[in-house]
Amino acid sequence: MVYTMQDVQEQLSIVSEDIEEYVRENKIKVGKGGTLSTKAYQTLLDFYSAEKNIINEKPVYVLNGNKINVKTKPFFESDNQRVSIFHDDAINFLKKLPPASVDIIITDPAYSGMNQKLKLGSGKIIGKYSDAGQSHAKWFEEFHDTEENYKAFLKECYRVLKNNRHIYIMFDSYSLLTLAPVVRDVFEVKNLLCWDKINIGLGHYFRRRHEFIMFASKGKRPLNSKSIPDVWRIKRVTGSQYPTQKPTEVFELMLKGSAENDFVVCDPFLGSGSSAIAAIKANCKFLGCDISEKAMSFSKERIEQFLITKSDRYQKTSLVSEDDAMIKLFSNGKS
Ligand SMILES: C[S@@+](CC[C@H](N)C(=O)[O-])C[C@H]1O[C@@H](n2cnc3c(N)ncnc32)[C@H](O)[C@@H]1O
Known part of the structure; x- marks a missing residue:
């Protein structure tokens, strides 16, 4: 029987770099494509099962009742421990979470395809593209x-x-065309929602006014409400100090559709923290991460203040459009 490194990873839910390190240090023979002999596979399994048990017995960081990798400490955790944010890469961060530990994912990744495209235009939209990732940059790191x-x-x-939970992933038109089929391979795609930003933005071939949100499920779960339309008319955030800050209402609608009190909401591309504010408003717990330091300090300040004052210093007013359908959705309990 031929096993692979991936089999070990899947069996034990551990980070691939950890396995690779152990393999290197113990000179375990790995074949092409990460294949392992039965003996090597068993050695790895035994070692990590033992280590996992040790970790489970020792004090580890406890997050919303779940134990997570001892190496992981939040950048910020609220006093009531319902909100934690981590300075990390999205995939790395998710790998550290236990299986089936999150109730809903709402996220807005930093797609490189769209940015590359914008770079070909004036490139001045939100600063110099070549500065991306540097401390003074207006561009952020890309995924x-x-x-x-x-x-x-x-x-x-x-x-x-x-299982039986929802995921919402935001897409621009470029990334949607290439990546949507990949989502379909993993999740059951239920609908493609349209965020209508009401005012037009920039664009060479028709000026951009919308973004998409892929709505999908793992298993079966009905929506909380049957009266939410699939076009969401919510104005964009203007003059933000964090590029690509989204209105909290976009995330609030996702949660109106899918969340219950105390659900663990996860956003691995946190940015300015809009999803965290939406989660707090919906009485949910929140787990987020971002690769950027600026995102961490911005979100920390925003979340901390919101928890104390109940006011959002980076989105002071509602951005919901003034049409009756949208207003009704946001007038408490009447949706
Ligand atoms: C489109 S923005 C998210 C904006 C956010 N929804 C808001 O309302 O502010 C994407 C975020 O992904 C972050 N990012 C880029 N690459 C990442 C990675 N590999 N892992 C985690 N975050 C990443 C960027 O720093 C940026 O803050």
């Missing part, structure tokens, strides 16, 4: 949306999500 990377991301999303 490279190759199919391979995206598959790895979705695989982790699937693993951490409980």
Whole structure:
């Protein structure tokens, strides 16, 4: 029987770098494509099962009642321990979470395809593209949306999500065309929602006014409400100090559709923290991460203040459009 390194990873839900390190240090023979002999497979399994038990007995960081990797400490955790954010790469972060530990994923990844495209235009939209990732940059780090990377991301999303739960992933038109089929391979895609930003933005071939949100499930779960339309008319955030800050109402609608009190909401591309604010408003717990330091300090300040004052200093007013259907959705309990 031929096993692979991936089999070990899947069997024990551990990070692949950890296995690779152990394999290197113990000179375990690995064949082409990560294949292992039965003996090597058993050695790895025994070692990690023992280590996992040790970790489970020792004090580890406890997150919303779940134990997670001892190496992981939050950048910020609220006093009531309902909100934690981590300075980490999305895939790395998800790998550290136990299987089936999250109730809903709501996220807005930083797709590189769209940014590359914008770079070909004036490139001045939100600063110099070449500055991306530097401390003074207006551009943020990108998540490279190759199919391979995206598959790895979705695989982790699937693993951490409980069964019979929902996931919402935001897409621009470029990334949607290439990556939507990959989502379909992993989750049951239920609908493609349209966020209508009401005012037009920039664009060479028709000016952009919308973004998409892929709505999918792991297993079966009805929506909380049958009266939410699939076009969401919510104005964009203007003048934000964090590029691509989204209105909290976009995330609030996702949660109106799918969340219950105390659900664990996860956003692995946190940005300015809009999803965290939406989760707090919906009486949910929240787990988020972002690769950018700026995102961490921005979100921390925003969340901390919101928890104390109940006011959002980075989105002071509602951005919901003034049509009756949308207003009704946001007038408490009448949706
Ligand atoms: C489109 S923004 C999210 C905006 C957010 N929804 C908001 O309302 O502010 C995407 C975020 O992904 C982060 N990012 C890029 N690559 C990442 C990675 N590999 N892992 C985690 N975060 C990443 C960026 O720093 C950026 O904050």
